[in-house]
Amino acid sequence: MATTLTLAKALNTGLRRALESDPKVLVMGEDVGRLGGVFRVTDGLAKDFGDDRVVDTPLAESGIIGTAIGLALRGYRPVCEIQFDGFIYPAYDQLVSQLAKLHYRSGGRLRMPVVVRVPFGGGIGAVEHHSESPEAYFAHTAGLRVVACSNPADACAMIQQAVRGDEPVMFFEPKRRYWDKGEVPDDVVDGSSIAAGRAPALYVARVLRPGTDVTVAAYGPTVATALAAADVAAGEGRSLEVVDLRTLSPLDLDTLTASVRRTGRLVVVHEATTFLGMGAEIAAAVTERCFHSLEAPVLRVGGFHTPYPPARLEDHYLPDLDRVLDAVDRALAF
């Protein structure tokens, strides 16, 4: 059985389960308490779990991550919300120099069970700094794990799994998909499949749509774009296999290379700048592993090497269905 939830409500449900299942779990961030977060992902949690566990912090991102590290050292399991992707940079030092490294520096003595939730990506007509995709900065940092959910079922399961782990997880949420609805299995909604370890593991990619001609790999908001492209391509007699990467660090190269060995072609889609983005690493890693299976170079579809543009231009910046299909055409033309 399943329940239909928006992606935002699925996250809210997952956070509720996390708070219920462990009294050490805290939710903290700007406006996450009484307001329930600017996207309402923490709606109702402060009322039910109290101000000590759902903490409205001062408006200071480095302070949020820095104090979360201290709380983790005291045995707590903070789930921090960074209000928008473009506001994470004040916390960059605490994330990269401290959160990522404390387990390593301490020879494994200090665990850092801290989850950092980041609404990311564009497509909502926002002003500057509200539409960015900073995931590669964090995937580049050893010690952090980086995941991105693309649909309500995964969102609900993955947030619970991330909070149960003992490691820092950068949890990227596709903000333009917050209001998309989807079926969430009841044993994910009630947390039982997570507690029992029956849900799919957090750090694996998933083939969402099998196909034979070209593999399209995406994560977060571009998964829906890739699925839509596969629908259109099917009408043109082309079979696309869509892989939802889900985890960016670690990268599940086993799932991805198995797919590429079947199709011989790979297109990687993300909103972030392609230059040194996730697609660059994926292209290199897949080429090293699948050189003799590849019929075409790995192609990337993503943002340009520009700052995120004004909202009236974002449709030209964001990889859309046509740009994915254009890359598919180019891959097939080799």
Place this chain on the structure above:
Amino acid sequence: MTDAFAAGPGPMISLLSPEGERLTHPEHDWLLDDDTLRATYRDLVLVRRLDVEATALQRQGELGLWAPLLGQEAAQVGAGRAMARQDHAFPTYREHGLAWVLGVDPLQLLSLFRGCDQGSWDPAEHRLHLYTIVIGDQVLHATGYAMGVQRDGAVGTGDPSRDAAVLACFGDGASAQGDVSEAFTFAGVMNAPVVFFCQNNQFAISAPPDRQSRVPLYRRADGFGFPGVRVDGNDVVAVHAVTSAALDRARRGEGPMLVEAFTYRMGAHTTSDDPSRYRTQADVEQWRHRDPLVRVRRYLERAGAVDAAFLADLDAEAEAFAERLRADLRALPDPAPATLFDHVYATPHAQVEAERAWFETYQASFASEEAH
């Protein structure tokens, strides 16, 4: 407009003069009896010996770097001795005196600066977090830890074995960092049981405190809604009394406090630094008259709490300690190469494991060549 620094250090709490005379203060009494002060003097002497020895070992190539604490012994030993058994401290990279008081093996400090590890002591056992090199970062960690203490109900209960406080160490340079201001903000609005312990050693490498703050550092607390005081950082009795009072206050649930320990870094910033470029020998000599060890010895001698035999024994102990430290350091093995992959993550990570496997095979290829 007056310049607070040009006008001198301003109101400063002192309980032991540089000449070793007992002073009184309207709010702070001596909390150290002669026996404890004698043990404290031993701490000061051994910590200084550790520091002098480590500086020499760096010059001999045994350490990659050392951050000397010379001149700051009283500030650190006084603060460390003010901590209750359930209190925790978050250090910079220069807190060798605090580490000593909290029972960290000095060899572990040297091991870090030799490059064998990045902090091998158990922070839970010693209640001393790992050394932090990015300036000011640990002040937020201390504040978060104190927020955890609050959530554990370990503050303001009146149970002296339960109520805990956190000591957040930083320096005059760090006071300019945004993270320190954010820590003050969080601690203030959360009323967290944290004592911000600022050792103003007059230099952020080369820049003086008036390049960090327009007002005396202890007055920075005003805008954040908690008290700040300045104590003679070279007076171990006063540092101990003032820090004890601040920690007591935090444990009672009365919130954070800023303690500025006014001291002087007699040595270089690190062994890579050349202080002659930014200060004169005359400046240093002026502070030599305010030495934190000499005044304690003068007091103890005058009080008849130490005699020549005690001092000779202590000299011999310091000598033996230094000798052992040198030998132990030179005997430290380099870590095995593949350990560089250990503990990046708490559970296996595909990319790290793939690189480890490659590296081990690569290493092994040389061994098999040698065998042939």
